[in-house]
Amino acid sequence: MAEIIVPELGESISEGTITKWFVKEGDTVNQGDVLLELETDKVNIEISADSSGVVASIARGDGDVVQVGEAIGSIGASSGAAAPAPAPAPAAPEKSAEVAAPEKAAAVATAPPAAPSAAAASPASSAVQASPAVRKLAREQGIDLSQAQGRITSDAVRASGQAPAAPKAEPAAPAPAASSSANGKPVERKRMSRRRMTIANRLVEAQHTAAMLTTFNEVDMTAILDLRxxxxxxxxxxNEVNxxxxxxxxxxxVxxxxxxxxxxxxxxxxxxxxxxxxxxGIAVSAKEGLVVPVVRDADRLGFAEIEKSIGDLAKKARANTLALSDLQGxxxxxxNGGVxxxxxxxxILNTPQVGILGMHKIQVRPVAIDDERMENRPMMYxxxxxxxxxxxxxxxxxxxVTVKELLEDPEQLLLNG
Incomplete structure (x- = not known):
C-alpha cells in the first residue's frame, strides 16, 4: 500500500487547497497518471501517482486545505484476480452463444471486458499511451480515454467531437446566488480562491509593513515609437518576435x-x-489574479531575448502552467496598467522588493517644446x-528621471545593450 503524499511545494509554501480529484476510490492508475490538482499561493500543481495500482482510499476531498507531507489517500497493488479474469471469460460467452440469439451472443461477447467494472479500467488505461499533458487536455474537454487504444496525441484529442459534456454541468452550481443580504436584497456569495486570498494578504501586508511612497514623472514616447x-x-x-x-x-x-x-x-x-x-518581475493579469513571473538576468539579455522571455512567461501565466521557479526571487x-x-x-510594492515601476497608457497631449512652440506628443505617465x-x-x-532619460533616448539602450 503506497500513500499519496502532498509533496514539497516550494520555498515558503507549506500548504495548498485541493481543487479537484481526477480519480475516485477503486480506479486503476498507472505510475505518472495525474491524481489531483492542488492550488497553492502561487501556482496550481498536479500531483501524480508514484506507483501503479488501485486507488484504495481518498482521505481529503475537494476544497480541503492540506499540509506538505500529509497523507491524503493511498494506492494499493492491483488485485491478482484482475489479470486472470479474462481467461475464464471466453468459456462463458461460448456456452451462452449456443442457446442465445445472434444479438445476445454479440452482447455476451462484449461482456467480459465490461464485467469487472473496477478492473476494466486497468487494461484500457494500460493500452492507452498518452502523456500527462494529453491526459489533462482530455479531462478539460470531457473526453474519456479509457476506451481508446494505442498512442493518443493532443491533435487527436482536440479533433474529437465529444467535448463539453462535463463542463456544462458545472455552471448549474451557482446556488449561492439565491442568498440574500441583511436588507433582503439578492447577493451572490462565493469563496475566495487561495491565490486571491494570498494576493489580498500580501497587498495589505505591503501597506502595513513598508513606508510606501510614490513619485511620478512623464516620458515622451516619440523616439521609441519612431524607432519601433x-x-x-x-x-x-x-528574431521572429515583435x-x-x-x-x-x-x-x-536595469x-x-x-x-x-x-x-x-x-x-x-x-x-x-x-x-x-x-x-x-513582469506583472501579468491572469484568470486567477495578478502574477509576477520573473525575467532572469535581464542585464545579460538582448532586446529579442527579453521579448521572447516575457512572451513565454505571459502565455504560461494565462494557461496556468507557471512553475514556482518562474515566480521566485x-x-x-x-x-503595465496602460494595457x-x-x-x-x-x-503597490511586491514585497520584499522595495521598488516597483508603473507604466500607463500612451496618450497624445500638447507639450511645450520651448517658450514659443507647442506640439502634440505621445506621452506616458x-x-x-x-x-x-x-x-x-x-x-x-x-x-x-534616469528611466525617463533612457527611454527618451533609446539608442543609448541599444548601444549599451
Whole structure:
C-alpha cells in the first residue's frame, strides 16, 4: 500500500487547497497518471501517482486545505484476480452463444471486458499511451480515454467531437446566488480562491509593513515609437518576435538600478540586502489574479531575448502552467496598467522588493517644446512606488528621471545593450 503524499511545494509554501480529484476510490492508475490538482499561493500543481495500482482510499476531498507531507489517500497493488479474469471469460460467452440469439451472443461477447467494472479500467488505461499533458487536455474537454487504444496525441484529442459534456454541468452550481443580504436584497456569495486570498494578504501586508511612497514623472514616447516603426519589420524577420515596449522599459530599469542600487535591495531584519543581479518581475493579469513571473538576468539579455522571455512567461501565466521557479526571487517589478487603459495609478510594492515601476497608457497631449512652440506628443505617465525605509525621496526621484532619460533616448539602450 503506497500513500499519496502532498509533496514539497516550494520555498515558503507549506500548504495548498485541493481543487479537484481526477480519480475516485477503486480506479486503476498507472505510475505518472495525474491524481489531483492542488492550488497553492502561487501556482496550481498536479500531483501524480508514484506507483501503479488501485486507488484504495481518498482521505481529503475537494476544497480541503492540506499540509506538505500529509497523507491524503493511498494506492494499493492491483488485485491478482484482475489479470486472470479474462481467461475464464471466453468459456462463458461460448456456452451462452449456443442457446442465445445472434444479438445476445454479440452482447455476451462484449461482456467480459465490461464485467469487472473496477478492473476494466486497468487494461484500457494500460493500452492507452498518452502523456500527462494529453491526459489533462482530455479531462478539460470531457473526453474519456479509457476506451481508446494505442498512442493518443493532443491533435487527436482536440479533433474529437465529444467535448463539453462535463463542463456544462458545472455552471448549474451557482446556488449561492439565491442568498440574500441583511436588507433582503439578492447577493451572490462565493469563496475566495487561495491565490486571491494570498494576493489580498500580501497587498495589505505591503501597506502595513513598508513606508510606501510614490513619485511620478512623464516620458515622451516619440523616439521609441519612431524607432519601433523603422525597425519593427527587420527586428521580427531576424528574431521572429515583435519589438514591443517592455524590452525598452526593462533595459531602462536595469540601467537605473545599476546607478541607484538601493532600489534593487530588500530589508532582512536589521540588514539591507543589496542584490548584485537583475531579475525583473513582469506583472501579468491572469484568470486567477495578478502574477509576477520573473525575467532572469535581464542585464545579460538582448532586446529579442527579453521579448521572447516575457512572451513565454505571459502565455504560461494565462494557461496556468507557471512553475514556482518562474515566480521566485525577483529583485524589482514592472507593471503595465496602460494595457487596460489606465492613465495614472499608484502601484503597490511586491514585497520584499522595495521598488516597483508603473507604466500607463500612451496618450497624445500638447507639450511645450520651448517658450514659443507647442506640439502634440505621445506621452506616458510613469509611477515609481518605493520603500522609504531605505530609499530616500531624492534617490527615488533621480532613479525615475534616469528611466525617463533612457527611454527618451533609446539608442543609448541599444548601444549599451
Amino acid at each position: 516603426k523603422r525597425r519593427k519589420q527587420a527586428f521580427f524577420e531576424k 519589438l514591443g515596449f517592455m524590452s525598452f522599459f526593462t533595459k531602462a530599469v 540601467g537605473a538600478l545599476k546607478k541607484f542600487p538601493l532600489l534593487n535591495a530588500e530589508i532582512d531584519g536589521d540588514d539591507i540586502v543589496i542584490k548584485q543581479f537583475y531579475d525583473i 525577483g529583485s524589482f517589478t514592472i507593471t 487596460f487603459g489606465s492613465l495614472l495609478s499608484t502601484p 510613469l509611477a515609481l512606488s518605493y520603500d522609504h525605509r531605505i530609499v530616500d525621496g531624492s534617490e527615488a526621484v533621480r532613479f525615475l
